[in-house]
Amino acid sequence: MGLALVGKFDEIEPSEAQLSATRRLLERAVELGHLAQNHALLGQRQCRRTQSPGNVAYGIIKGWPHWSLLPPILARTTTIFNFDRADNFCCNEIVCLKN
Numbered sequence: 001m002g003l004a005l006v007g008k009f010d011e012i013e014p015s016e017a018q019l020s021a022t023r024r025l026l027e028r029a030v031e032l033g034h035l036a037q038n039h040a041l042l043g044q045r046q047c048r049r050t051q052s053p054g055n056v057a058y059g060i061i062k063g064w065p066h067w068s069l070l071p072p073i074l075a076r077t078t079t080i081f082n083f084d085r086a087d088n089f090c091c092n093e094i095v096c097l098k099n
Contacts (some may be wrong), residue, residue: 001035009054019060026066040068047071 003022005014013019029035041064044052053061061067 001029001039005053005057007054009057010051011054011056013056013060023064039066040071041066042068042071 003025005018005022007014007018026035026039026041030037030039041061043058043061044050045058046069
């Protein structure tokens with residue numbers, strides 16, 4: 001499931017309405033069974049070479065429940081990933097999965 005907040009959040013916070021609506025949407029998706037209860041929350045920068053969702057917004061979602069440093073599939077990998085920044089890697093660099 002992908003969500004986007006409209007705005008440039010490198011230096012300013014998303015509005016409380018945006019953050020609240022996003023949290024409610026995630027909660028409701030879990031309640032309705034459209035999102036697993038043990039889902040992982042990631043910023044787009046964790047899967048693509050982008051600054052999205054912006055440094056300020058990323059700092060906020062890192063404090064939310066379900067935020068994960070790595071996508072769940074990485075817990076099953078045997079390889080190290082090519083990090084282009086301390087908190088950014090490309091998901092398509094997954095090479096080998098454990099059995």
